[in-house]
Amino acid sequence: MSERITLFVDIILPIPLSQEFTYRVPFEMNELIQEYLRVIVPFGKGKLYTGIITKIHQEAPKIYQAKYIEHILDETPLITKKQFSFWKWMSEYYMAPIGDVMNAALPANFKLASETKIVIHPDFDGEKSALSDREYLVIEALEIKETLDLKEISEIIGIKTIQPLIKALLEKNIVLTLEEVSNKFSPKTGLFVVIHEDYRSDSILNEFFELLSQKKSTQKQEHVLLKILQLGGFHAGQVTPILRKSLEDQGCSLSAMNTLEKQGILRTERLEISRITSLDKSKFTFPILSQAQLKALTEIESSYQEKDTVLLQGITGSGKTEIYIELIRKVLDSGKQVLFLVPEIALTTQLIQRLSAYFGEKIGVYHSKFNSNERVEIWNKVLQNDPNKFRLVVGARSSIFLPFQDLGLVIVDEEHETSYKQHDPSPRYNARDMAIVLAHFFKTKTLLGSATPAIESFQNAREGKYGYVLLTERFSQVQLPEILCADMKEERKQKSLNGHFSRFLLENITEVLKNGDQVILFQNRRGYTPIWTCEICGFSPNCINCDTTLNYHKHSNVLKCHHCSYHTSPIGTCPACGSNRLKMLGFGTEKVEDDLSLILPDVRIGRMDLETTRNKNGHLELIQAFENREIDVLIGTQMVAKGLDFDHVGLVGILDADLMLNKTDFRAFERAFQLMTQVAGRSGRRNKRGKVIIQTGNPDHWVIQKVIEHDYDSFAINEIVERRNYHYPPFYKIIRFTLKHRDRDLVEAGALHFSKLLKEQFHERVLGPESPVIARIQNYYLKEIVLKIEQEAPQKKVKERLHELTDQFFSVPHFKPIRLITDVDPA
DNA sequence: TATAAAGGCATC
DNA sequence: ATGCCTTTATAC
Ligand SMILES: [Zn+2]
Ligand SMILES: [Zn+2]
Numbered sequence: 001m002s003e004r005i006t007l008f009v010d011i012i013l014p015i016p017l018s019q020e021f022t023y024r025v026p027f028e029m030n031e032l033i034q035e036y037l038r039v040i041v042p043f044g045k046g047k048l049y050t051g052i053i054t055k056i057h058q059e060a061p062k063i064y065q066a067k068y069i070e071h072i073l074d075e076t077p078l079i080t081k082k083q084f085s086f087w088k089w090m091s092e093y094y095m096a097p098i099g100d101v102m103n104a105a106l107p108a109n110f111k112l113a114s115e116t117k118i119v120i121h122p123d124f125d126g127e128k129s130a131l132s133d134r135e136y137l138v139i140e141a142l143e144i145k146e147t148l149d150l151k152e153i154s155e156i157i158g159i160k161t162i163q164p165l166i167k168a169l170l171e172k173n174i175v176l177t178l179e180e181v182s183n184k185f186s187p188k189t190g191l192f193v194v195i196h197e198d199y200r201s202d203s204i205l206n207e208f209f210e211l212l213s214q215k216k217s218t219q220k221q222e223h224v225l226l227k228i229l230q231l232g233g234f235h236a237g238q239v240t241p242i243l244r245k246s247l248e249d250q251g252c253s254l255s256a257m258n259t260l261e262k263q264g265i266l267r268t269e270r271l272e273i274s275r276i277t278s279l280d281k282s283k284f285t286f287p288i289l290s291q292a293q294l295k296a297l298t299e300i301e302s303s304y305q306e307k308d309t310v311l312l313q314g315i316t317g318s319g320k321t322e323i324y325i326e327l328i329r330k331v332l333d334s335g336k337q338v339l340f341l342v343p344e345i346a347l348t349t350q351l352i353q354r355l356s357a358y359f360g361e362k363i364g365v366y367h368s369k370f371n372s373n374e375r376v377e378i379w380n381k382v383l384q385n386d387p388n389k390f391r392l393v394v395g396a397r398s399s400i401f402l403p404f405q406d407l408g409l410v411i412v413d414e415e416h417e418t419s420y421k422q423h424d425p426s427p428r429y430n431a432r433d434m435a436i437v438l439a440h441f442f443k444t445k446t447l448l449g450s451a452t453p454a455i456e457s458f459q460n461a462r463e464g465k466y467g468y469v470l471l472t473e474r475f476s477q478v479q480l481p482e483i484l485c486a487d488m489k490e491e492r493k494q495k496s497l498n499g500h501f502s503r504f505l506l507e508n509i510t511e512v513l514k515n516g517d518q519v520i521l522f523q524n525r526r527g528y529t530p531i532w533t534c535e536i537c538g539f540s541p542n543c544i545n546c547d548t549t550l551n552y553h554k555h556s557n558v559l560k561c562h563h564c565s566y567h568t569s570p571i572g573t574c575p576a577c578g579s580n581r582l583k584m585l586g587f588g589t590e591k592v593e594d595d596l597s598l599i600l601p602d603v604r605i606g607r608m609d610l611e612t613t614r615n616k617n618g619h620l621e622l623i624q625a626f627e628n629r630e631i632d633v634l635i636g637t638q639m640v641a642k643g644l645d646f647d648h649v650g651l652v653g654i655l656d657a658d659l660m661l662n663k664t665d666f667r668a669f670e671r672a673f674q675l676m677t678q679v680a681g682r683s684g685r686r687n688k689r690g691k692v693i694i695q696t697g698n699p700d701h702w703v704i705q706k707v708i709e710h711d712y713d714s715f716a717i718n719e720i721v722e723r724r725n726y727h728y729p730p731f732y733k734i735i736r737f738t739l740k741h742r743d744r745d746l747v748e749a750g751a752l753h754f755s756k757l758l759k760e761q762f763h764e765r766v767l768g769p770e771s772p773v774i775a776r777i778q779n780y781y782l783k784e785i786v787l788k789i790e791q792e793a794p795q796k797k798v799k800e801r802l803h804e805l806t807d808q809f810f811s812v813p814h815f816k817p818i819r820l821i822t823d824v825d826p827a
Numbered sequence: 828t829a830t831a832a833a834g835g836c837a838t839c
Numbered sequence: 840a841t842g843c844c845t846t847t848a849t850a851c
């Protein structure tokens with residue numbers, strides 16, 4: 001044993017604090033301690049947290065006494081050094097506490113602690129007579145609920161400091177912390193069938209097949225063996241176990257399998273099922289690239305000689321995916337890992353199925369909605385750099401946090417999607433931008449793909465910061481759709497409107513349906529949620545906690561606020577004018593569905609929006625019903641535009657383009673162009689040109705014209721000029737501060753003072769303070785201040801200065817209770 | 828005067 | 840974040 005050194009560790013905790021905390025290492029842990037291990041530490045009064053060790057040293061803190069580490073959770077580091085540097089980079093860039101980054105990065109299962117779960121020890125004999133009253137209560141409760149966290153236990157027992165009590169139970173081996181159990185999480189297992197070792201040679205198998213084919217009664221057994229060989233392959237004595245269930249699904253009889261096992265030809269064993277079901281390996285052949293795709297691929301690869309990031313622009317159906325697949329294949333072959341970022345919504349679509357057909361076991365899907373065990377499984381496999389599994393991770397935003405060891409390529413599909421930006425909890429990061437940063441950490445390349453690139457990316461490409469590759473031809477020879485406008489102003493004059501439908505659109509719907517094709521109708525969600533309103537005076541009830549109008553939910557017949565939990569039943573009498581004539585007003589997807597079913601009663605209508613896709617399979621079921629042509633008209637929100645490819649859509653209708661063209665913020669036109677183009681792209685089939693009808697009161701609007709002309713470039717260049725003139729991204733970086741407090745006057749005063757401080761430093765780059773569109777949410781008043789910084793300004797210095805200024809601001813005692821939310825590169 | 832809600836503060 | 844201790848509001 002070496003001499004007794006006293007070690008200390010610096011630890012980050014998953015709480016919104018930017019500092020690290022120093023703990024003392026008990027001597028017996030000296031040998032086990034390592035950087036980037038997880039530990040359980042006491043924090044505050046009687047709380048336990050999971051932290052991550054970032055530094056081991058021997059400097060005892062001078063001004064306080066360090067507490068001891070309670071427990072070490074890992075034997076090997078849970079995150080990599082690179083990952084930690086990435087976290088720190090991100091924390092600085094987005095001005096978010098490192099604890100917030102840790103929180104966003106780790107799957108929930110990795111940070112159980114304060115809410116440490118307790119279970120009854122499997123070896124407990126059930127003898128309760130020796131227990132104290134309190135201990136007895138804990139065990140009783142655990143027998144009912146199986147797992148309880150410390151907080152729940154404290155509520156049940158009715159005392160706050162339950163630490164000693166739990167400790168005693170732990171020492172007596174009566175209970176167990178769930179970490180100890182769940183850390184060795186149990187993967188799903190299943191019965192697998194495999195050819196017995198003795199029969200794994202061509203000659204023996206052939207002999208046996210001959211034997212089987214001689215008798216009719218053994219036909220089923222022959223079928224089983226053939227299926228096993230077909231599904232599992234048979235190369236040089238190597239066999240793959242096949243899930244018995246899937247054999248049964250494929251028509252293999254259980255009794256035949258049992259007979260074969262009795263004869264010693266097969267063996268059944270329980271193995272771990274990878275949660276990512278790999279598909280049919282029959283589609284093993286990789287796609288053959290078209291001339292245009294090959295050219296694009298070559299261009300991408302040669303761009304990578306000089307540039308780290310390449311923007312691949314290709315319209316819907318131009319076959320970007322095949323190019324991705326080819327690039328992925330090459331990188332996987334070289335033994336490196338690949339990260340493929342897709343917008344959240346695309347994860348439920350055909351894309352995943354296609355990719356799994358090519359990459360089978362090597363693909364892992366990472367998604368914040370997966371259960372924590374599955375995420376933990378992928379995390380571990382990626383961390384171990386397992387040569388066979390999860391070499392390619394397809395994931396939403398949060399997959400940038402995986403512990404890659406040897407990343408060889410990052411692809412960001414639909415890079416313009418605003419859902420890459422995380423708004424709500426800090427860190428407010430943009431996964432597309434962070435993907436590029438991550439690639440830099442690995443000195444590797446990023447590919448951004450889009451039909452309608454973000455203006456920022458396009459400009460970066462124009463300036464030569466990114467490589468640029470354009471894929472023009474439509475892969476499947478499908479023509480671009482014909483886009484027409486329904487002039488709503490004109491039709492209103494002509495009195496030919498039927499509710500929100502123009503005659504032009506209705507006529508076209510009828511015609512398309514008559515030809516046996518399908519229709520998609522798109523309605524923007526924002527601004528179209530129904531409200532409850534008085535017909536006489538226009539009054540509609542507001543939320544008591546927020547400056548918003550309540551939304552009417554027809555299904556449940558309640559008025560709900562979208563910003564808090566407030567809800568009431570619809571009132572019958574108008575409090576403003578006393579009339580009883582209150583009704584629903586709005587033209588959300590639900591109303592569109594109702595109205596259309598009245599106009600076209602024989603048409604089968606489906607609706608795809610948040611409500612109808614809330615349950616797990618709603619989304620998929622709708623997609624399938626539409627694919628199987630059980631639905632003629634699909635009405636939907638943004639969802640119908642993203643990542644779906646349908647084969648029989650003859651017409652797409654955009655019900656209200658004008659709402660999108662309200663210039664509420666500097667990105668409004670960009671979003672409108674992207675959305676309209678994307679929706680339009682759903683129209684068209686293999687052999688026939690699709691049609692798109694945009695309902696608008698302003699058919700001459702330049703953005704609509706660019707959509708009609710399919711002219712992204714000219715749209716983008718127009719927009720870029722605007723951005724330059726008005727100091728917006730990509731020429732200026734935006735940092736938005738939101739001040740928040742219950743006291744309206746205090747926020748006002750605070751915002752004024754903070755903006756004054758900012759202006760002393762940044763002068764005319766500071767805008768505001770202004771009230772946001774919704775000035776009060778959940779009884780908190782809001783004020784916004786916007787800072788526009790030249791792109792080429794030293795980011796780090798700016799952030800440092802901002803930290804100084806916020807410190808200065810909060811040094812005014814009066815302003816201390818104000819919440820300050822900092823959003824770097826807001827969407 | 829008792830009790831509850833709200834604000835302030837440190838956490839290693 | 841979150842518990843704790845203080846101040847402050849408010850019910851009795
Ligand atoms: Zn509200
Ligand atoms: Zn009224």
